[in-house]
Amino acid sequence: MVLGTYKQIVHARSTDKQIQKISQDGGIATGLLCFALDEKIIDGAVVAGPSDEMWKPEPTVALSSDEILAAAGTKYTLSPNLWMVKEAVRQNGLEKAGIVTIPCQTMGLRKMQSYPIGVRFVADKIALDIGIFCTENFPFESLKTFITAKAGVNFDLVEKMDIGKGKFWVHTADDVISFPIKETHGYEQNGCKVCLDLVSELSDISTGSIGAPDNWSSVLTRTEPGETIFSQAVDAGLIETKPMDEGKFGLEMLTKLAKSKKEKAMKEIDQRKELGLPVPYKASSEKEDPLANV
Amino acid sequence: MLARIKEFLGMEAKPKEEASQQEVEKVAEEEKAKPRIGYIHLSGCTGDAMSLTENYDILAPLLTEMVDIVYGQTLADVWYDVENNPYAIDDMPEMDLVLIEGSVCLQDEHSMHELLKAREKAGLVVAFGSCAATGCFTRYSRGGQQANPRHESFVPIADIIKVDLAMPGCPPSPEIIAKTVVAVINGDMDYLQPMMDLVGYTEACGCDLQLKVVNQALCIGCGTCAMSCQTRAVTMTNGRPEVNSDRCIKCGICYIQCPRSWWPADRIKQDLGL
Incomplete structure (x- = not known):
């Protein structure tokens, strides 16, 4: 199962006009966090917030809807969100923390929860993990390089970045420039090459644009708490859903990309094993399902 | 009892209501032979024992209903000394599991003796906390200090004896201690496997x-x-x-x-x- 275990898979978007305006796609992460905060399901959230530098996110503990909204939108570079989890619990005293993670971060979070070897009384304070789809991530300098060199756009003028339809899109106030996503290859960070997870298989709720129509997101609910919170947000009218498009540009596309990420990673993992390099995952010969995230 | 601990730790993904009082009592009744536990304190700061006691919610029943602490100065006031100390017992008792806190000082004959004796008397030896598992900050020791300037060389206990399980941390979290105790009682070897593997990780560093x-x-x-x-x-x-x-x-x-x-x-x- 290349999409991991899930309860339901749908297209969804936030019904809030303000969120629609500033979010990356359907505004699911932003919308759900705001909803959970209002309903006191969480008392704060660790998000990739703004820093002093444009497009360079900084892990931030958001305690209000405004702070969550300030973190809306995708930044295609590293934001070590896990770093702020202990901070959120200790300094901010969160009892029910929300967090937005990309798959590798979801994995760090879940490992800490199952084996909190040196992490005291943090694991039980995580109330909601929203996992974001991720194909790969870029060091900040990589991002800067291909935006300026390939798209030829002054980095400071960029208003939105987006990946879709096989292209990397750069929006400025009066222009939209794109180049094939293939041209970003070679700029991604190395650690991504052994990653077997595109859809945050271990999150409470996973979301991302892949397989969804414009301005909508694909959403998978996975755990009991994830399913409950998502349903509550839908019932409250803050999230609207429609059935998942099963076709070529819907579920088929999501499955295809998740599978291809796994296949590429398995090739890299097997190769590393042959070279005697360390890797925490099993070789394809060592596991039943060669594409499982183990 | 076991169910209560599991529920406290969120070890099983099931609704809270299910861990009813009835179930707790049923599991408590099923408990038969209590494992005999020892606690040995070598060169550590007692932080690991403190962390153990931070399991407030489950500590009293854990110590009274689930295990027998048969050896240990801090937890049971039972200790053994080769030098005919009138307050000490004559020999270390047999133990199913011994938690060893602290690294061992090669120049401290008493510690070395107690460590070797523990290996002899215990079924399972746990390097409890990073001092025992990796040496932790005692790795920086260079001797030349009171109370004994000769005490200079502190090493992880796995350098001296065979260790079965390592639970690093400065200190290990209260949760991992409780989870490990539950896993040991349940014979849940899958859960313990990573900690068995960590026995070999004795040269740790941020680098x-x-x-x-x-x-x-x-x-x-x-x-x-x-x-x-x-x-x-x-x-x-x-x-x-x-x-x-x-x-x-x-x-x-x-x-x-x-x-x-x-x-x-x-x-x-x-x-x-x-």
């Missing part, structure tokens, strides 16, 4: 993040190491860990918690109910 993760093209900049560091020696710069070696105590936790050092996928899925 492992660089050597074993970044240098090996495995770092993804998630920040788990920086979160886990118990002395705030690790920060993240441009998505990579940066270790302040003046703050690093060589406990090994940053590398142990890293999702790219070892990956307990099956257990995580089980815990999440996925």
